[in-house]
Amino acid sequence: MDIFTQQLINGLVVGSIYALVALGYTMVYGILELINFAHGEVTMIGAMVALSVIGILMGTAPDLPGLMVVVAGLLLAIPACMALAFTIEKIAYRPLRKAPRLAPLITAIGVSIILQNLAMLVWGRQYVSFPAVLPRGQHEILGAHITDLQIVIVVLSLLTMAGLWLLVERTRLGRAMRATAQSREVAELMGVNVDRVISATFVIGAAIAALAGVMVSAYYGLAHYYMGFMLGLKAFSAAVLGGIGNIAGAMLGGLLLGVIEALGAGYIGDLTGGFLGSHYQDVFAFFVLILVLVFRPSGLLGERVANRA
C-alpha cells in the first residue's frame, strides 16, 4: 500500500469536512469580523441530533434501509442547527454589535461552553457510536484504499461548496451578503436588511455545519460532546490559512489543512527520527495557524485583512 497516496486521500476527505466547517467561520467573520467560537459546537450538536434521530428510527423501524435512516437524521439535524444558530446570534451576539471587539469574543466563548455542557447533560460523557448502517464498499486507486463513505463525503462537500458559491454569487441574498461584508452602513443605506442578512449568514453556516457534523461522526464512527472544540479550532485555522472572510479561501484552506495534517502525521516519525509520533497530529493545525498569522495574516487568498483583528 502506498502510504503517501493513502494519506493524501485521507487528508482530502478530512480536509473537505474542515472546509465545510471553515465556511461558517469565514462567512460570519467576513460580515461581522467576529470569530464565532461556538461554530464548532453547532457542528457537534448537528452530529448529536442526527445520531439521536438515527437511534430512534433504528429502534422503532428496524427495516428501514440504513442510508435512509442517516438521511433522515441529517434532515432533522440541519433545521435543528439552523434554529440554534439563529437563536445564538439573536440572543448572544446581536446586542453586542457595537461593543468593543473583546466583548462578543468572550460571549462566543461563553456560548461555546454552554453548548458543550448542555450536550454533555443531554447525551452524556461517553462517546456515542455511529451505527454501522452505511454501505461499506472499498475501492483501490493508485495503491491506496478509498471507501464509499469517503467518496460520498468528498462529493457531497464539493456539491455543497458549489451550491454556496452559487448562492453568494448569483442570488439576491448573496449580493446582499457581499454588500454587507463590504460595509454594513452602506448596505443599510442601500436598503439591505442587514439584520436579516446576518441571521441568514449564521443560519446557512449552521446548515453546512450540521452536514459536516454528520459526516465527521459517520467517518470516525462516533460523536462526543467535546468533538466540536478541536474540529472548530482546526476549521478556524483552515479559514485563516485560506484567508478569513474569503469563501474560496475557506475551501482551499480546509483541503490543504487536511492534507498537511494527514501527511504530517504520517511522516513526522521519520522526519524527527522517531522522536515525535503521529499523536502530535493535532499540533499541525496550530503550527499552521501561527505561521500563517505571523507571516501572512491575510492568508493564501485573502486581500486586506492584515492586522484587522
Next chain:
Amino acid sequence: MAAQLLRVVGVSKRFGGLSALDDVSLSVAQGEIYGLIGPNGAGKTTLFNCLTGLYSLSAGEIHLGGAAIHGHKPHQIVAAGFARTFQNIRLFANMTVLENVMVGRHARTRAGVLGAVLRCARTRGEERAIHDRSRELLDYVGLKHKGRGLACHLSYGDQRRLEIARALATDPQLLALDEPVAGMNPSERREMGALFLKLREGGVTLLLIEHDVKLVMGLCDRVAVLDYGRKIAEGTPENVRQDPAVIAAYLGSEAP
C-alpha cells in the same frame, strides 16, 4: 535663514497602485511655523503619517536635525524630538487628563519594572518630576483645573489642547499639528493661534496642517501647498496666495 530642522527629500508613498504622495520635498527651519495646506485628499495627513513613522515610505528620505529618521519606528522618531497630534483626536479616552500628559513623558523617563515595584528614591523622584512637568504643561495649554477628569469628558476644544499638551510632554523640537483648530469657533481659534505663537516663543518649531486659510496666512512664516500628492507651491503666505497653480488647485477642486 536659521538652520534647517526638518528636511524632506523626494518622499513618495503608494498604496497599491495609488500614488498618495509623489516626490515631495520640503524643509522646515528651526523656530519657524510652517504651514501645509491643500484641498481635501491632497495627501497632507499621509505626509504626516510618513514623517512620524506610521507609514513606511515608498521612496525618499527624511532628516531631523541632520539625522535620518525615515525607516524609524514611531517611538524612535518621538525620541528624536518630533511629536504630533492627530486630525481625529486620539486621546487615551478612559485615562484622566493628567495621565494622558504623563504618558507623553514616557520617552523622556527611564523607570522600568524593577523601579516600579521597588519604588526606590530614583523612581519616586522621577514620578514626581513626571507629575510636576505634566501639571505644568496642563497649565501651559490652559487646562489647569481639569487634570482629574477623564479625557473623554473634555469639551472638543479642550481635547485638542490636551493632545497638544500630551505631545509637548515628549519634549519635541518639532511639533506637527494636524488640523488643530478644526471644528472650533472663531474665538477658540484665536486662542489656539496665540498658543502656537507662545509655543514658538518657547523654542518649538511648528508644522501645521490647516484648512483655515486665514489662520495659516496670519500665523505661518512659510507655507507649502499639496495637491494630488505633489507639492505645487512653497513660499511666504503672500507669494503662495498669488501663485496661479495654487489658485487653480483650489478653484479647480472646490467652490471658491
Next chain:
Amino acid sequence: MPTGLDFFRERPRLAFVLLAGLLLLLPFLVGGGLGNAWVRVLDFILLYVLLALGLNIVVGYAGLLDLGYIAFYALGAYLYAWLASPHFGLHLPFWMVLPLGAALAGLFGVLLGAPTLRLRGDYLAIVTLGFGEIIRIFMNNLNAPFNLTNGPQGMNLIDPVSVAGQSFSSPLRIGELVIPSTYLYYYLFLAMTLLVILVAMRLQDSRIGRAWAALREDEVAAAAMGINTRNVKLLAFAMGATFGGLAGGLFAAFQGFISPESFTLWESILVLCMIVLGGMGNIPGVILGAILLTAIPEALRYIGDLQRAVLGHVVVDPADLRMLLFGVALVAMMLFRPAGLLPSRQRKREFGAQDAVAEQEQADLYDARA
C-alpha cells in the same frame, strides 16, 4: 452597604487591623466552621487569585486577550516537578525552584509574545490558545522516547515546601497547638498573594502601567507618544507569565502531583472568567472574581446533596453544572454588566459604545503599514 464602607474608609487603620486579623484567623474560622476541606478551598482560591492577577496584567492592563495563559502555570508546575521530585532524582529547595519556574515562564512569555505582537485582539486570542494547546499536547506526549513529562499519567511525589526542616505536608506542632498542612500552605500562599498584589498595584501606578493603559486605549497614539509598543507588550506578556509560573510552582508543591489534565484550555478560560466577572483591570474586582469562581463550584456540591435529599437520587451531577454556569455567567456578564462586578474606572466607560470611525481609521493605519 456604602455607609459601612464609608465607616472603614474614614478609619483606614482600623480597617487594616481588622482585615489583617481576619486574614490571619481565616483558616481557623473556616476550618472550624465548615471543615478542613474548605481550608483547602481557601488555598485554591489564593492560587487562582495569583493566576488571575497575572492574567490581569496581560488582559486587564495591556488589553491583550491571552487564551493560553494556563501554559505558563503548567511550565512553572512542571519545572518544579523536574527539579524537586524523584522523577530526575533532583530535590532542590523550593526557594530556588519557585523563582526559576517564574523566570522560565517569563521567558516563554516573551517567546510566545514575540511572534504574535503584530496581531491584535481576536487573532491574538486564537494564537495564544494554539500555543497553550501545543504545550499541553507536548506535555501529554513527551514520555517517549525520552521520559520528560511522564505523559498523561503525570508526575507525582513532588517535594512539598519545607522551611527550616518543617515540611508543609505534615502538621506543625507548637506545644499543644497543631497546625495542619493546608493551614501552612494558606499562610504561604497568602504571603505570595499579598506580594503579588503589591507588585501589581505598583506596576499599575507607574510609567510602565501608564504605557500599558495607553496601549490598550489606542495603540497608534501610544506609539506616537514615544512608547515602544513592541517592548511594552512583551513586558506585559512576560510579567503575566512570571506570575503564572510562580503560581504553577506553588500548585505543584501543594498538590504533590501534576498532570496535563490540570492545564487545559478550560482552565485558561476559567481564569479569564474570573477577570471578566470581577472587573478587568481592577485588582479588588479580579480578587473577587477569583474567590467567587473558586468557591461557587465547591458550594455547588451541596446541590448534589440537595437533590439526593429531595428527589432521592442525583439527577444532575453538580460538577457537570459548573462549566455550564460559567458559560452562562460569561454571556450574561457581557450582555448586562460588561465591565464586571467591580469595574475599574476606565473599563466602565470603555465597554460602552465605541467610536466606530476611530476604530476603522486605526484599522486603515494598520493596513497601510503592513
